Amino acid sequence: MVRERGDLPVAELLELANRVITNLPSAVIYFKFTCEKCGSRQAFDKPYLLYSHGRCEECNHITNIKTGGFILAATYRGMDWRGEKRIGQERN
Numbered sequence: 001m002v003r004e005r006g007d008l009p010v011a012e013l014l015e016l017a018n019r020v021i022t023n024l025p026s027a028v029i030y031f032k033f034t035c036e037k038c039g040s041r042q043a044f045d046k047p048y049l050l051y052s053h054g055r056c057e058e059c060n061h062i063t064n065i066k067t068g069g070f071i072l073a074a075t076y077r078g079m080d081w082r083g084e085k086r087i088g089q090e091r092n
Contacts, residue, residue, distance in 0.1 A: 007034060007069050008067060008068065010050070010067065010068065013031070016070075017050075021048075026074060028073040028074070029047060029073070030046075030073065031049065031051075031069070031070045031071075033054050033068040035054075035061055035063050036064070038058055038061065040059070042055075042056055042057060052064070053065060
């Protein structure tokens with residue numbers, strides 16, 4: 001298993017993510033993992049979802065996710081960093 005410096009075990013990662021969301025309601029979290037084959041950092045494209053497996057866009061390997069991290073994105077008026085509506089919010 002390749003573990004990137006700073007990666008946390010899944011249970012700790014989810015606990016930290018929940019604390020961030022509770023204390024910073026405008027936060028948008030995208031979970032990420034390190035490919036166990038090539039070591040490339042990968043991120044899931046749907047916010048708040050951490051899957052048990054992830055496919056590497058570099059080498060196509062499927063990693064069983066045991067550790068990971070997350071990207072903390074801020075929102076602006078209900079929009080995420082890509083300009084898309086945040087889950088649970090309607091675009092005006």
